[in-house]
Amino acid sequence: MAKATFVLDGETLAQIRRQAERKRKPQSWVVREAIAEYAAREDRLSLDEQRRLLDVLEWARTLPVTGTEGDEAREVQAVRDSRRAAGQRRADR
Numbered sequence: 884m885a886k887a888t889f890v891l892d893g894e895t896l897a898q899i900r901r902q903a904e905r906k907r908k909p910q911s912w913v914v915r916e917a918i919a920e921y922a923a924r925e926d927r928l929s930l931d932e933q934r935r936l937l938d939v940l941e942w943a944r945t946l947p948v949t950g951t952e953g954d955e956a957r958e959v960q961a962v963r964d965s966r967r968a969a970g971q972r973r974a975d976r
Contacts, residue, residue, distance in 0.1 A: 891899075903910040928936070 899910050899913050902913045906913070
């Protein structure tokens, strides 16, 4: 682990100390947990991003279908053949 120095306001430091005392953990543990929770939350899409992606999906649903059932069947069969061949190559090792 590495040491780091940060400047915190008094209220933030008091909150860290209260949580550390309440949980009976070191203050560094409280800070690491808080950063991990923040990072996990920030990795999720915001409501605006979710709405934008849903709008794109809704738009894509309105596009005309250009292939036929035969095209779909051939594509599915090609994927299955490819997977089967890959499995056979692994078994040959």
